[in-house]
Amino acid sequence: MMSSLYTIPPHNTSPEIDALFQWASDNGANVEQVRVEQNNLGIRGVFAAKDFAPGELIIHMPANCILGADTARLSAIGQAIQGAANADQSEHAYLAMFMLADKAHAMSKWNDYYNTIPWKFTDHPLFYGEDRLAQLKGSAALEIIYRRRFSLQQSYQSLTDVMGKMQEFTLTDYLNIRTAINSRCFAANLNGHPQVAMIPLVDILNHAKDGNCQRGSDQGGYSVWAKGPIAEGTELTHNYGNKNPQRYFAHYGFLHESTEDDECTILIQLDSNCPALTEKMKLLNISQPVLELVLGHNISQGIEQAMPLLRVAANKTGLFAKSRLSGKQPSNTDAAALLLLETGLKNKLRCYQANKHTPFSGNSEPIITGLLQREKQLLQNYLTACSQAKLAV
Template structure:
C-alpha cells in the first residue's frame, strides 16, 4: 500500500484520466462485507485507482446535485465512545490526569493494529496507509527546504507529536499488562506518529459531549471507514454532517457527476500550506491559495528611504498581514 498520496484532485493537461476498478481486491471486499454487517448499504461508489490522484471512489451511476453521496451508520464510526466501551475503557477512566480524546483514539488504533486478526476493526485497519506524507514524517533536511513560515509550522507539528508521545509514556506503561511479556514495545513513537496522522488526516467533524474521563480538549473526532476514501478537490461543494434523526454521517453533492467519474469532497477552503501541513499534499490550481511573507522578506524588498514605510507597516499590522 502506498503512503497517503492522492488525497487531492490534480488536473493534468493533454492527458486522459484513467480509472481502474479496485472493488474486487480482497481488502475492499472484506471492508465492504464488514460495513454491510454494520448496516451500511451502498451500490453507487466503488474503490478505484485514478491516474491523477491515486486511490479514490468512483460513482457507478449519474449523480445529480442534491443527491446523497454516502450515508455511513453510526455503528461504522470509530469514536471515543467506542474506545471507552473497549478493553481500554477501564484504563482511561481510572487514569489521572485525564488523557485527551485524541490520545485515546491514537492508543486504540495502535493496540487494535497490534491485535491483528483478533481485532474487529481489522478490515478497516487493512486499508489504512502504513505511512503518511505529512511533515511530521519528514527528515530535518527536507523540512529545511521549506519557506520560512511553513518551515516553522512543520517543526511545530513535529514537536507537538513528540510531546504527545512523551507525555503519554506513564499512561502507556499502565497498559503493559495488555501485551505479552515477550512482546517488544508496542506503543512506541513511530506507532504514535502513524496513529496521530491517521486521526489528523482522516477524521470527520462530529462533536461529542464532554466526558469527565477526558481532558478539556474538545472531542470532535470520528473515523469514517470507506467514506475516508473520498479525495479532496477545492472546487467541489458538498454538505456534510451527522444526521441525528437517521444516526448516520451523510454527505450530499452540490455538483453533478457522470457515471464512472471520481467523486470528490472538499475538506475546507484551505490554502496549500494548510493542506500540506494537515494532509500531506497540495492542490494544483487551488483557488484558496495564499502567499505567506515574513517580516524579513518585506524589509529586504523595500527601501529604508521610503518616508511612508512606517505608515505602510502599521497598515499591514492593523489588517493582520504580519501574523
C-alpha cells in the first residue's frame, strides 16, 4: 500500500477525483505525477504535475485497478449471460451488465471509479430527440446514430430475455452505460489476457490529433508515457484513432479539429435500362444498381480513385476489360464518368438544402452546424474540382 506516502496533487476538480486518486494509489497505481482539472474548453482533463522527459512514465495502472471484460464475465451476472445462447456475448455487453449490477452495491470495490464516470448522456447524439436528429438530415452521422440505437436495443432485449426479473435495468440505463463504455474503454492485455477494459484516470485523457502521450499494456497493467518533452501544467492528450468526423460525432459527441479524416459519401444511380447492367453490377461488386462512393479529404486522390468505378457505371456498351478500368481513357468516357460524379455530388447537396433546419436558420446547435458545414464544404470542393476536370477532357 502507498497511502501513507501519497499526496493528492493540488487543483483536482472534485472530492470524487481526490477519492479516485487515493483509491488508485492505495492499490499500487502510479498517479502521483498528474492532476485533474478543467481545460480551456471547460472540459475535465488530466494535466502534468511535473516536467516529463520523452519516454518517461506518467501513469501506471496495475491489473487490480482495471475493470476488464474478464472480471465481468466471471461474475454471477456474467455467468448467467454466458450460459444463454441468445444473449449478446460481446465484451461491451458483459461490462455493461456487470457495472449496472455492481454499482448498486455500497461495498463495491469499484465505487470510487464509478463516482467519476458519467451515467447519463443527455447531450450525446445517441440520445437526441427527433427535432435535433432532423437537423442532421443529409449527414452520414444520422444513419450511424440510428444503426447504433437499433443495435443496442437488440442487445438490451437479448439480455433482458435472459435475465428476466433478476435485474431491473431500463433501456435508458443500458444505453447510458454502453455509451460510457464505448467512449472510455481501451483494448488491454491484462496479465496475458487481451480484453476490453475500463481504465480509471487514463479514461479522462482527452483526444488530440497529435497527442503528447502514448499508452499501452505494460507490466500486466496499463501505462501512459510522454511522447516528447512535456512541461508541468500541460494537458495530457492522446489520439483516439483515425475516424471520420461523422463517427467522432456519433460515438463521442464532439468534432476533432483536424480535417484530414473528413470524408463524404455519395450515391451513383446506375441506368436500370442499360443492357450491360448485370455485367456492371458484377464488376462493381454491388447487389443493387446503386454505387456508393466514399470520397476523402484529398480531392485529387479521391477523384482519381473513383474514376475507374465511375467509368464502369457510365459505360453503355459493356465488354469491360480490367485494363480499361484505369489509365488514360477516351474523352467521352471520362466526360460521362465525371457527369455521373457531378450528379451524385449535387444530389447529395440537395439533401442538406431540403433540411428545414439549415445551419443558417438559427435553429441548429453549434456542433451540428460545424459538422454540416464541413460536410457541405467538402462536397462543394469536389464539385468545383469535377467541373474543372470536365473542362479538361
